[in-house]
């Protein structure tokens with residue numbers, strides 16, 4: 302009969318046998334999914350300091366997870382942001398971006414009339430119930446946007462780079478100028494363009510949001526969202542929403558991080574001209590130039606839209 306290797310009680314052995322595993326020797330080439338909900342430290346003192354934010358360290362996955370952070374850093378970099386936080390869905394990311402703009406009862410949001418339906422719903426039914434008023438404008442008509450901005454003094458302007466579902470292209474530079482001249486902030490939902498085609502922060506937007514469920518994933522198998530800000534000060538508000546309302550799934554973000562997200566986007570979105578370049582990224586993709594190639598002139602309805610007979614069912618366009 303084989304001898305027992307130690308004298309520990311069997312249940313104690315079960316507890317300690319697997320532990321959480323040592324980091325492997327050799328760097329994994331794909332992002333590991335850190336399933337742990339909680340983290341352990343050498344001492345209680347160290348743990349207390351990590352909880353207090355005095356030292357870097359993960360404490361609880363709703364407050365931050367290494368898998369999710371890898372994705373945040375990647376998208377923050379390609380969007381030229383100062384800070385980014387990921388969420389369980391695109392809607393949670395939009396909620397967080399609006400929250401970061403310090404809306405309060407009586408605040409006005411000037412929204413594109415072509416926003417994705419759930420965003421309109423969020424503004425009217427959730428924020429609306431807290432006394433925040435949403436007005437709408439046709440963001441392809443810049444005079445209308447300017448007039449309503451001057452008249453209603455909104456705290457936030459919000460639009461999509463390429464709208465869902467009508468594929469109207471937003472002139473981000475012009476909208477940023479209109480917003481800032483009235484002291485408002487501009488949120489751009491960059492879901493349909495992806496950072497592959499446009500980086501709205503480099504065109505004056507203050508916050509960018511994505512439904513990562515779409516082109517950032519590219520494979521329809523992960524759900525998530527991200528908000529990126531040009532201002533590090535937004536980190537507190539964006540993190541607050543992440544901690545309290547929209548924690549990102551580390552399983553989805555393991556999938557989302559499996560290749561550089563820009564490659565995910567590249568695979569699913571690259572327009573014919575870039576597809577012919579055998580996957581090489583475009584040199585410098587300026588928003589209007591890239592969107593012009595993809596979808597017609599900024600501010601106009603996309604040339605693609607005429608070949609899109611019905612909502613979503615024909616998106617993305619067939620290869």
Ligand SMILES: Cc1ncc(COP(=O)(O)O)c(C=O)c1O
Nearest residue numbers: 390391392417465492512514525
């Ligand atoms: C432009 C746009 N923004 C936001 C969302 C919401 O994203 P999610 O479904 O990941 O919450 C969608 C979803 O289709 C979308 O198309």
